[in-house]
Amino acid sequence: MAFVSSPDRAVPNVTSAKIVVAGGFGVGKTTLVGTVSEIPPVNTEAWMTQASKTVDPLNGSEAKTTTTVAMDFGRISLARDLILYLFGTPGQPRFWPMWDDLCRGASAAVVLVDTRRLDVSFPAVNYFENDSDVPFVVAVNLFDGRQTHPLDQVRDALGLADTVPLVTVDARDRRSCVQSLLASLNNTVEKTSQVATR
Amino acid sequence: MTANPWVRPYVLTGGRTRTRHHLYVHTLVSVDHYDPTAALRLSPEARRLYERASFGAQSVAELSAHCGVSLGVTRVLLEDLAAADHVLINEDTYASPYDHRLLKRVIDGLREFA
Ligand SMILES: Nc1nc2c(ncn2[C@@H]2O[C@H](COP(=O)(O)OP(=O)(O)O)[C@@H](O)[C@H]2O)c(=O)[nH]1
Numbered sequence: 001m002a003f004v005s006s007p008d009r010a011v012p013n014v015t016s017a018k019i020v021v022a023g024g025f026g027v028g029k030t031t032l033v034g035t036v037s038e039i040p041p042v043n044t045e046a047w048m049t050q051a052s053k054t055v056d057p058l059n060g061s062e063a064k065t066t067t068t069v070a071m072d073f074g075r076i077s078l079a080r081d082l083i084l085y086l087f088g089t090p091g092q093p094r095f096w097p098m099w100d101d102l103c104r105g106a107s108a109a110v111v112l113v114d115t116r117r118l119d120v121s122f123p124a125v126n127y128f129e130n131d132s133d134v135p136f137v138v139a140v141n142l143f144d145g146r147q148t149h150p151l152d153q154v155r156d157a158l159g160l161a162d163t164v165p166l167v168t169v170d171a172r173d174r175r176s177c178v179q180s181l182l183a184s185l186n187n188t189v190e191k192t193s194q195v196a197t198r
Numbered sequence: 199m200t201a202n203p204w205v206r207p208y209v210l211t212g213g214r215t216r217t218r219h220h221l222y223v224h225t226l227v228s229v230d231h232y233d234p235t236a237a238l239r240l241s242p243e244a245r246r247l248y249e250r251a252s253f254g255a256q257s258v259a260e261l262s263a264h265c266g267v268s269l270g271v272t273r274v275l276l277e278d279l280a281a282a283d284h285v286l287i288n289e290d291t292y293a294s295p296y297d298h299r300l301l302k303r304v305i306d307g308l309r310e311f312a
């Protein structure tokens with residue numbers, strides 16, 4: 001490619017992958033991303049311009065709205081040529097166009113839940129069940145370090161299919177967060193193997 | 199964060215809202231050879247993105263956040279910069295994010311990281 005112009009500064013062919021961390025407000029998304037990220041989680045007010053689907057530059061009838069959303073993301077350099085990005089979804093359903101954008105090209109998703117407020121994560125579970133192809137797992141964030149509800153109860157309350165892995169996580173503990181990310185990736189391997197061998 | 203709320207994003211991109219390639223938020227962008235003279239001819243937003251990308255391969259989202267340029271505008275400006283050979287948009291090494299070779303590399307890397 002562009003190596004010709006300056007062979008001494010060859011750009012290594014770096015690959016990036018992405019995992020999405022979803023869930024309702026206050027379930028620990030920013031905490032999880034910050035726990036494993038090598039950069040401080042970038043929690044910025046990102047200006048999102050959402051162009052309508054029917055933009056027609058000729059008649060100038062495009063409708064646009066600009067929304068300010070907090071976009072969380074973190075980065076883990078896994079090798080010199082491999083970077084994993086984590087993206088926390090903005091919590092409110094009105095930002096779902098951005099969820100689609102964040103999920104496009106993702107390898108896996110983790111939906112975080114807080115058992116004291118399960119309902120705040122219902123929309124995220126719905127989204128991954130119905131509106132996204134990205135394979136997902138659900139992770140119960142153990143805020144006080146203890147499991148207050150058996151996982152079976154959580155699964156029932158969420159109406160979660162048996163095929164969706166349900167794990168626990170301590171969003172402040174690095175090893176635990178990495179385990180939940182691994183669970184999500186292993187789930188994708190499993191789900192996509194089924195497709196490949198059908 | 200220095201987003202400029204006074205200029206409609208549409209103006210910054212010359213009216214374009216679409217890009218030819220799909221730039222994912224995690225697509226990596228890098229600069230092979232930084233040209234300060236070329237930088238001077240760019241709009242302030244494009245120049246910020248170009249300079250920042252010259253620090254090392256970074257994702258579209260990082261460039262957007264660090265330069266205070268919205269994701270949509272960042273995508274269009276990066277595409278222009280790529281068309282002018284100022285930046286390199288990393289080709290996806292794997293056709294799918296579910297490619298098992300990619301997943302295995304990430305899984306192995308995370309196990310080591312843990
Ligand atoms: N004790 C405890 N607090 C947590 C944990 N995870 C998050 N928190 C706290 O819960 C609040 C919400 O977490 P945050 O990561 O901001 O949630 P988000 O809205 O999903 O990004 C913050 O005050 C966190 O410090 C956890 O595992 N244990």
Ligand SMILES: [Mg+2]
Nearest residue numbers: 029030072088
């Ligand atoms: Mg948050």
